Amino acid sequence: MESENVKSGADLRLKETIRIIMGRRSVRKFEPRQVEPEKTRIILECGFAAPSAKNIRPCHLVLIDDPALLKKIGESTTEARMVTGAPLAIAVCVDAARYERESSADGTWIEDASCAMMNMLLAARTLGLEGVWLQILNRPARDVAISPLLSLPEGVKILAISVLGYPDAEKPPYSGVDEERLHTNGW
Numbered sequence: 009m010e011s012e013n014v015k016s017g018a019d020l021r022l023k024e025t026i027r028i029i030m031g032r033r034s035v036r037k038f039e040p041r042q043v044e045p046e047k048t049r050i051i052l053e054c055g056f057a058a059p060s061a062k063n064i065r066p067c068h069l070v071l072i073d074d075p076a077l078l079k080k081i082g083e084s085t086t087e088a089r090m091v092t093g094a095p096l097a098i099a100v101c102v103d104a105a106r107y108e109r110e111s112s113a114d115g116t117w118i119e120d121a122s123c124a125m126m127n128m129l130l131a132a133r134t135l136g137l138e139g140v141w142l143q144i145l146n147r148p149a150r151d152v153a154i155s156p157l158l159s160l161p162e163g164v165k166i167l168a169i170s171v172l173g174y175p176d177a178e179k180p181p182y183s184g185v186d187e188e189r190l191h192t193n194g195w
């Protein structure tokens with residue numbers, strides 16, 4: 009890690025990772041342009057690089073780049089319509105039944121899978137892409153519509169699908185802390 013001689017907050021804001029985190033926004037419309045395989049590969053690597061409790065690494069990623077399948081998912085339920093028109097989607101899945109049965113089961117697979125989701129969304133932005141988190145877990149109508157399309161084995165659950173592509177518009181970045189929700193040394 010490089011040692012820092014910090015001058016001001018403004019300098020720190022220019023750091024690439026900080027800019028990516030603050031600039032990431034949900035995008036639901038995409039340019040009609042394919043994602044290069046090299047970029048897809050790196051996004052997948054970032055998903056698998058996510059931390060997990062006890063290093064159990066329970067996540068499986070389902071890469072969806074078949075236009076016909078993307079269209080089917082997009083048409084399966086209203087909430088998934090942004091998948092139609094997206095060139096890429098990655099479902100973050102966990103064999104939840106097996107996880108509860110076999111692992112030291114401290115119930116953190118949702119957090120583990122969420123880390124993979126965020127890693128991929130941030131990696132996507134870093135590579136000039138953008139996307140959105142499509143929630144599937146605890147959304148029964150979507151689960152029932154989408155899970156069968158991915159031929160998931162029994163017991164495997166989708167946490168969410170990262171819907172990705174080249175954004176058709178830029179949204180403003182975030183800045184500042186939410187003073188009403190910031191509590192120092194206790195609530």
Ligand SMILES: Cc1cc2nc3c(=O)[nH]c(=O)nc-3n(C[C@H](O)[C@H](O)[C@H](O)COP(=O)(O)O)c2cc1C
Pocket residue numbers: 032033034035036087140141142143144
């Ligand atoms: C756990 C979680 C679930 C989400 N589920 C959906 C979803 O199902 N569909 C959707 O369009 N956006 C979904 N989003 C994206 C949020 O709507 C979005 O992050 C929020 O409106 C803030 O916008 P921003 O991402 O541009 O900052 C989800 C985000 C999170 C963190």
